[in-house]
Amino acid sequence: MKILNTVTGPVASDRLGKTLIHEHFVFGYPGWEGDLTLGPFDREACFRAGLEMAGKVQAHGVQTVVDATPNETGRNPLLLKEISEKTGLNIVCASGYYSEAEGATPYFKLRSKFGDGVQQVYEMFKKEVAEGIGTTGIRPGVLKLASSKGEITDYERMFFKAAARVSREEGIPILTHTEEGTQGPEQAELLLGEGADPGRVLIGHICGNTDIDYLMRVLETGVFIGFDRLGIEGLVGTPLDSRREACLIGLIGLGYAPQILLSQDWVNHWLGRPGVADIVSMVMPNWKPTHLFDDVLPVREKAGITAGQIETMLVDNPRRFLSGGA
Numbered sequence: 001m002k003i004l005n006t007v008t009g010p011v012a013s014d015r016l017g018k019t020l021i022h023e024h025f026v027f028g029y030p031g032w033e034g035d036l037t038l039g040p041f042d043r044e045a046c047f048r049a050g051l052e053m054a055g056k057v058q059a060h061g062v063q064t065v066v067d068a069t070p071n072e073t074g075r076n077p078l079l080l081k082e083i084s085e086k087t088g089l090n091i092v093c094a095s096g097y098y099s100e101a102e103g104a105t106p107y108f109k110l111r112s113k114f115g116d117g118v119q120q121v122y123e124m125f126k127k128e129v130a131e132g133i134g135t136t137g138i139r140p141g142v143l144k145l146a147s148s149k150g151e152i153t154d155y156e157r158m159f160f161k162a163a164a165r166v167s168r169e170e171g172i173p174i175l176t177h178t179e180e181g182t183q184g185p186e187q188a189e190l191l192l193g194e195g196a197d198p199g200r201v202l203i204g205h206i207c208g209n210t211d212i213d214y215l216m217r218v219l220e221t222g223v224f225i226g227f228d229r230l231g232i233e234g235l236v237g238t239p240l241d242s243r244r245e246a247c248l249i250g251l252i253g254l255g256y257a258p259q260i261l262l263s264q265d266w267v268n269h270w271l272g273r274p275g276v277a278d279i280v281s282m283v284m285p286n287w288k289p290t291h292l293f294d295d296v297l298p299v300r301e302k303a304g305i306t307a308g309q310i311e312t313m314l315v316d317n318p319r320r321f322l323s324g325g326a
């Protein structure tokens with residue numbers, strides 16, 4: 001048994017239970033802060049929505065949710081702590097930065113022109129992991145990285161290199177965002193080449209790609225992969241769940257369940273002007289925090305996937321990935 005950091009403090013790994021590895025209680029694309037006049041942050045609404053989401057997933061036996069929100073997209077550890085304290089749900093937060101295409105890039109781009117960018121990002125990750133985020137005392141339980149569609153840019157590489165170093169030194173796992181499932185093998189190679197432990201790396205959103213040969217190439221590097229966008233269908237270059245399920249069933253059949261984690265990348269509260277949630281649920285009706293349990297897992301019975309294999313993906317793999325223990 002190992003100890004890992006949640007927003008309420010250290011927790012023993014055997015207390016994690018059923019875990020959703022990549023969700024968002026709150027998220028905003030950088031720039032939302034400029035629209036505060038029309039879209040002010042309603043903390044109370046966000047908190048209430050968080051309690052509701054926690055209740056919905058807890059009703060399916062979920063005991064832990066990883067909030068994979070990067071630092072510059074509305075990460076809010078104190079709010080997560082309040083939601084966790086009120087509901088008893090374990091919540092793990094992240095330290096990380098988003099992709100060059102969708103993150104807030106000017107800050108570290110400018111700093112890296114006048115100094116060692118990797119070192120500066122390293123210092124930020126290191127301080128947050130070792131001592132806490134800002135003055136909250138809350139320590140992240142994962143590092144979050146992201147790359148662009150079809151490439152890992154120089155800007156993004158700074159974060160990958162710094163994260164691999166902090167992961168090695170502090171024993172914290174790394175969870176990634178691949179854009180439309182691209183650059184999976186490259187992300188794994190980059191991180192492992194920088195000394196990260198494959199057992200502490202999760203290549204995320206890989207289910208954006210339904211090419212079995214490609215998925216197996218990522219798995220053969222020894223890392224975990226995330227089928228973690230279930231329900232996000234057809235909007236941002238993403239495949240239908242039926243295609244994802246076909247891949248999932250095939251990979252489980254080949255014995256890869258011990259490397260696969262499941263989640264939905266659900267955004268529970270969008271920062272900025274209201275109305276986004278309504279549009280999103282209109283174009284992606286399956287995207288919801290319980291989609292995995294309501295719609296995806298029932299498919300397993302038809303495919304002969306066992307309850308034990310589901311437990312491997314929802315309980316054992318998150319525990320091993322997050323804690324580094326057995």
Ligand SMILES: [Zn+2]
Pocket residue numbers: 022023024068265
């Ligand atoms: Zn996400």
